Amino acid sequence: MIVTRPKPLEEVLSFLKGFRKILVLGCRGCVAIYHVGGDKEAKALAQKLSQKGFEASSKSVLRQCDPRYLKDLKEELSQFDAVLSLACGVGVVTFAEMFSEIPVYPGVDTLFCGAQVERGVFQEKCRACGNCLLHLTAGLCPVALCPKGLLNGPCGGSSEGRCEVNPNKPCVWEEIIKRLEKQGRLEELLELFPPRDYSLAEGNSPREYVHGKASK
Amino acid sequence: MERPVSKLQRLLEEGKFVFTVELQPPKNASKEEVRKKLSAIKDFADAVNLTDCSTASVSMSSLAASLITLEEGFEPVWQMTCRDRNRIALQAEILGAYALGVRNLLCMTGDHPLVGDHPQAKPVYDLDSVQLLSLVKGLEEGKFFNGKPLKGERPCFFLGAVENPFATPLHFRVLRLKKKALAGARFIQTQGIFNLKKFERFLRLAEEEGILEKVFLIAGIIPPRSFKMLKYMKERVPGMDIPDEWIKRMASARDQREEGIKIAVEIGKALKEMKGVRGLHIMLIGWEEALPEIVKALR
Ligand code: SF4
Secondary structure, eight states: OEEEEEOOHHHHHHHHTTOOEEEEEEESSHHHHTTSSSHHHHHHHHHHHHHTTOEEEEEEESOTTOHHHHGGGHHHHTTOSEEEEOSOHHHHHHHHHHOOSSOEEESEEEEEEEEEEETTEEEEEEOOOSSOOTTTTTTOOHHHHSTTOOSSOOOTTOBTTBOSSSTTSBOHHHHHHHHHHHTTOGGGGGSOOOOOOGGGTTTSSSOOOOTTSOOO | OOOOSSHHHHHHHTTOOEEEEEEOOOSSSOHHHHHHHHHHHGGGOSEEEEOSSGGGOOOSOHHHHHHHHHHTTOOEEEEEESSSOOHHHHHHHHHHHHHTTOOEEEEEOOOOGGGSSOTTSOOOOSSOHHHHHHHHHHHHTTBOTTSOBOOSOOOOOEEEEEEOTTSSSHHHHHHHHHHHHHHTOOEEEEEEOOOHHHHHHHHHHHHHTTOTTTSEEEEEEOOOOOHHHHHHHHHHSTTOOOOHHHHHHHHHOSSHHHHHHHHHHHHHHHHHHSTTEEEEEEEOTTOGGGHHHHHHHHO
């Protein structure tokens, strides 16, 4: 899921200075599940903005990352000076691309593709690098979880299972080795991992995928 | 057998016990400073390693410092990390370095920017150290990293890599060393060694895997300058394994510098005795004055 964090109120207020009528636009996707930008949060933020002297109201759509759920907003938008979106970056951009007349501002910071590992604790698990290699690494992703993104790890700094860059985090390569060993697959790591293909990742933006076709 | 491309390679192939010394290029633009540091080392080393912004902190480029080293009539080991350059920049610099006379190349992954002096920097790591070794090998065999032919003169280096015998998991360290040898490393310089027993175990495992026939292993020494420094390394530097006996000795020493040199010499002598150790790599971390005494005692 896409993990997000609300921006501090002061920052949001600094964006909205000079506007009067604000629509706080929530999303019922990832941000709602994690209580960052769903119906409730949009409503609460609109209330706060009203206390600060704005004329604010709130609304949520099923998914801001899907133009089908945004298109019906068109008429309503004419009543507002600006939109504060509580969707992830994908939602904000999709909205901005559809409605070029009205200013839209992000109400959250989009952090990463991650999992909620315990209540309120989110961890990055995937970098969306475009060439999945989890079949080689016992299902754990060194691209996302090793700070150096090493494919032939671990580096010389792993120590008792800890990462040299973030000693409070595990070294994912040690975990990969442990798992492959348990599965009797350790010799697979003797192969030299070829380098990553960045033309499938951040080396090629914007990435586009047409269903049924090779992505690039 | 092919002719050695560098003095370091020749000495190792002739079976000589070598001394390499690590030099950190200055954090300024002074050629004079590089020269000065070199002249303090020159008579006590067969080659000098120029670090590539170690601990991810800016200093003069290791390639520039390698060229100054050459100008001074001395042999550089050019250290190159994957931290700051993608495969285009890596290849460009490797070709240029060869054209200018650099012959020893040490390939490393490199410390992460987060531990350095510009933590906001973009970490590149387009390749890792193993892939960098195979990139160099490819250039030597006449192909760019994309597989296209390199026409005209090819570079040819005495290629090295590093290994930390104390990082975990221990048994996999040996396999990773094997990987580096397969990828093209001909010599290995290790992290500073204090735990001799553990290192010996590592050596024997490496021998069993047949790695010591493929690479020349140069064992690392860090002369402890003070009790404080040794304790800091034990507690703070990841992957360092420092047994308490050395810490105790430094703590109770009357003259810590003298004791530090003594310890370095003791460790050096023990390493020299071990089968498979072909030289010593001395990392002074700014303590250049200690070098003459240590090398004289070990030669
Ligand atoms: S210690 Fe492990 S996770 Fe951390 S940078 Fe090194 S290989 Fe990557």
